[in-house]
Amino acid sequence: MVLLLLALSVAWVLQGRLREARRQLETVAAMEEHHIEEWLGERWASAGLSGTSFPQAELYQAWRAEGHEDARDRLFLRLRQFAEAGGFANVALLDQSLDLVWSAEPLTVDPSAVARAHWPAGAEPGSQAFLEPDWLGPSDPMMGVAVALPTEGSEAAPVVVYLLTADDMLTRALRAWAGTNPPMRVIVFRASAAGLEGLADTSSAVSGAFEPWSMPWSHDTAPAVRLARGELEPGASAVGPDDRGVPVLAAGGTVGALGWYFLVERERAGVWATVMPTVALAAVIAALAFVTVVAGLARLRDRQALLAERAASAARAERSEALALLQAVSDASPDAIFAKDLEGRYTLVNSAAAAFAGLAPDEMIGRDDSGIVSAEEFEQVREHERRVAREGRVMTFEETVSLPLGQRTFEASKGPLRDESGSVFGLYGISRDVTEARRVQRTNEEQARALARQVEELERFNGAFVDREIAMIELKRQVNDAMRALGRPEPYDLGDIDAEGDQGA
Known part of the structure; x- marks a missing residue:
């Protein structure tokens, strides 16, 4: 009887922990897919401004056609500043023949060959494209956003290539998740005829070290292969072997429209290892139950009350740990992350949101935005939030408000929070400061x-x-x-x- 109770307890705890781990991975994958889509869109739009920048084109022509060295220096300075403001890892300049003439930082590879493959007859002025390289190394750029300058008088234009790395793509929030116990592994990969190839971040949330990663198509039960074949829906979780043959829990998604994928995974053994103290506790509980039955019904009732209190305490501790983890993840983001009730009062804020408001996080809990922004701005923000709650879907707004740091413009994505019955009881939001980009x-x-x-x-x-x-x-x-x-x-x-x-x- 004791062994049966112990076996049932272990099975129940393990299955519950497995379901919890899968839900957690699915949540992280959904958040990261949304972030990557926005991130790629922002990089595409930022780089596209060069395609309409006549001053950059004029400086290039003054340098190359007329030999003005001051025009060259001013062009290089503008490109470097533009790349830094747009969040790019590096920037390179190709001439009309798509030969490399300059880069802000040393390059491990030359993007000229990939640019020629995309534009065999030269780049049309003002055109734009994603360049996916044939290289793939730990420190190499993962892709480039290429933009042809709007020059006049020639069919081919010089091209500016803004370079991005896999490390740029992953959010600080995802790195915070990667440092939890058991740790996550983050993989960014693409499909080829031979199989899958990419980069795996095997580090914690600090160093951001990537290593080459690959997997043949023959590993058809692996979550990565199933995701690339379309058998695993983006955002859904699955159990299967990784590239080392180790059973893992994994969930992933697509990287925009580029044909790339990302995967977050945890070793299943590591998930089960976290419940071993609970399994030991279940064994003690089963033994105590047997002794209680032998001792009498009175002692059994007392023991059950004690166990109920222990379970409640464990639940409270688990909720506290989950809240602490959520706070740590949100505080790792430079964006303002928050949650509100339907009356617009804050129920959760991260450090970035509090810093924008000029308050401590604890001071914002329970209050709304009145007193932080003007009455007109407050009503605009509230109308956006009422619309999200009314339509029950994720929406993105551009909101300009006056804060202690001055007037700032935010790109705010807001979505509804629902209870178990599906009713909306609040909303969450992620606001990114785009003031400089709009300027x-x-x-x-x-x-x-x-x-x-x-x-x-x-x-x-x-x-x-x-x-x-x-x-x-x-x-x-x-x-x-x-x-x-x-x-x-x-x-x-x-x-x-x-x-x-x-x-x-």
Whole structure:
């Protein structure tokens, strides 16, 4: 009887822990897929500004065509600053023949070959593309966003390549999850004819060390292979062997529209190891139950009450640990992460959100945004939150508010929080500070409008000048006709002009 109770207890605890671990992995994968999609979109949009940057194109032409070294230095400085503001690891410049002429930092590889494969006839001015390299090493760029400058007078344009690494793609929040117990392993990979190849982050949340990773297609039960074949839905979890043959729990998703994938996994043995103290406790409980039955029903009732209290204490400790882990994950992000009830009062904030508000995290719990932002801004934010709760879906807004740090613009993604019955009881949000990116965008738009006005004024001037010249020629022709009628020599020689007119006719 004791052994049966022990076996049932162990099975129940292990299955519950396995379900919990799978839900946790699915949550992390869903969050990371959403982040990567936004991250790639932001990098694409940031790099695309170079495709409309006439000042960059003018500096390039002044340097290459006219030999102005100061134009070259100013161009390199602008590209370096643009790459840093856009969150890129490096930036390189290719000429019209797509040969490498400069990079902000030393390159382990030359992106010229990949650029030529994409643009065999040269890059059309203003065009843009993702460049996926044939290389793959721990310190190599994972991909590049290539943008052709808007030059004039030639079919091929110089190209700026903004380089990204796999380490840039992974959020600090995901690294915090990777450092939990048991630790996670994060893999970014792509499919090829031979199998899967990519990079695995086997570190904790600190060093960010990647190592080459591969897996043949023959490992058809592995979660990575099933994900690449479409047998495992993005965001869903699965159990199977990893590249070392070790059984793991894993969940993953796609990397935008590039055909890449990412996977987060934990060793199943590590998950089970975390419940061994609980298994030992279950054995003690079973033994105590047997002794209690032998001793009498009275002692059994007392023992059951004691066990109930222990279970409640363990549950409270588990909830405290989960809340502490959630707080640690959110505090690792530079973005403002928060949760609110339906009245707009904060129930959770991370350190970044509190810093933007100029308050301590504890001071924000239980209060709304009134007093932090203006009344008009507060009503705008509340309307966004009411709309999310009303429509019950994730939505993204751009919100500009006045804070102690000054006026800031945030790109805020907000979604509903639901209880077990599916009812919305609050909302969560992730707000990213995009103030500097919007400033750069406005500056480039103003420069483009100023250039358009200059071109328009030049066209009007040229038109007026041509009309004046035509009128003068006609007046000289009339004077010649009058003098010829009087029998006098023509004062103006219009022979060349009339000859050109006859040829044109």
